[in-house]
Amino acid sequence: MNTNQKLNLQAVERVKTISPKDFLEKYVKPQKPVVIEQLTKDWPAYEKWSLSYLKEIAGEVEVPLYDNRPVSAKDKFNEPHAKMKLKDYVDLLKKGPTDYRIFLFNLMNEVPELQGHYKMPHLGVKFLKKLPFLFFGAENSSVFMHYDIDFANILHVHFEGKKRCIIYPPSETKYLYKVPNALISLNEINFNNPDLEKFPALKLAQGYEAYLEHGEALYMPEGYWHNMTYLTPGFSMSLRTLPRSAKNLSKAIYNLTVMRFVENTMRKWKGDDWIEYKNKLAYRRQNKRLHKEIT
Numbered sequence: 001m002n003t004n005q006k007l008n009l010q011a012v013e014r015v016k017t018i019s020p021k022d023f024l025e026k027y028v029k030p031q032k033p034v035v036i037e038q039l040t041k042d043w044p045a046y047e048k049w050s051l052s053y054l055k056e057i058a059g060e061v062e063v064p065l066y067d068n069r070p071v072s073a074k075d076k077f078n079e080p081h082a083k084m085k086l087k088d089y090v091d092l093l094k095k096g097p098t099d100y101r102i103f104l105f106n107l108m109n110e111v112p113e114l115q116g117h118y119k120m121p122h123l124g125v126k127f128l129k130k131l132p133f134l135f136f137g138a139e140n141s142s143v144f145m146h147y148d149i150d151f152a153n154i155l156h157v158h159f160e161g162k163k164r165c166i167i168y169p170p171s172e173t174k175y176l177y178k179v180p181n182a183l184i185s186l187n188e189i190n191f192n193n194p195d196l197e198k199f200p201a202l203k204l205a206q207g208y209e210a211y212l213e214h215g216e217a218l219y220m221p222e223g224y225w226h227n228m229t230y231l232t233p234g235f236s237m238s239l240r241t242l243p244r245s246a247k248n249l250s251k252a253i254y255n256l257t258v259m260r261f262v263e264n265t266m267r268k269w270k271g272d273d274w275i276e277y278k279n280k281l282a283y284r285r286q287n288k289r290l291h292k293e294i295t
Helices: 020-028 044-048 051-058 086-095 112-117 170-175 200-204 246-270 272-294
Strands: 008-011 034-036 062-065 082-085 102-105 133-137 153-159 162-168 206-213 217-220 225-230 234-241
Touching: 020 034, 020 217, 044 112, 051 086, 051 112, 051 234, 062 086, 062 102, 082 086, 086 133, 133 225, 153 162, 153 206, 162 170, 162 217, 162 234, 170 200, 170 225, 170 272, 200 272, 206 217, 246 272
Parallel strands: 008 206
Antiparallel strands: 034 217, 062 082, 102 133, 133 234, 153 217, 153 234, 162 206, 162 225
16 A cells, blocks of 8 residues: 555655765754665675675574564563574575564674674764664564654665665654653554554654665654664664754653653553553543644
8 A cells, every 4th residue: 555645755855975064964954864875885785785694694693583562561671572593583584574573783793794894974973883783674574663762863774675664753743643651653553554544643744755775875863753664574774873952862861761760660560551551641642632733
């Protein structure tokens, strides 16, 4: 189904290459997304990196896996649902669809040789060298709509196959059914085929859509919501910078300390009743806000 007919999504601007000056002036300062098509053409990773190659060079590394089960009080904040050797996980991806994904994993710490396969981009901003996180997914697997806990500016580079990205600026949070004391929208919303009768506020959200192929990089400004769907088995690497905004930096510190502590405490104390309460509250708040918008 073509969600462009349902959600308000415009294509993210695309450039083949870009100078640091233009990147800062046209995208970072106004906090606007862009796809850079040829950013990685001179990286060794552009030629080397594939699922088969990573299986060969890092197959014995044990990796954390996440699936699409609803948030549960049994799970701690960002706690993985399973673990598996990378070689077995790659085999699983190639067999066919699976909900298991690798999320926020620094494989370079485990296999230092990989650090020489990519370069810190010269885009006028300083990327954190020690935090090159990798993400993996199978055909049709999708990452829930969320924004990152640290409010980083993110350069999301895709490898092997094709990926669809739906993103929203922070200004659209008011329409996205955000769960209280969390970084996610309601889990039951399928942004690839949303039920707009049940979730009508989504009609008002103004977002973007980008399709990434091997070696292409999507710049997502700080605080952007994102939902990623793997159209084929593949993996991506995110490079990040600290928030440029003092306001967002303070939000990041709050998320990493107070919010995380409160969430783990309430899950331990109230169990799944806490999760259910937050989901119902998110839905009620959104409907109340929507009623004010249209009256």
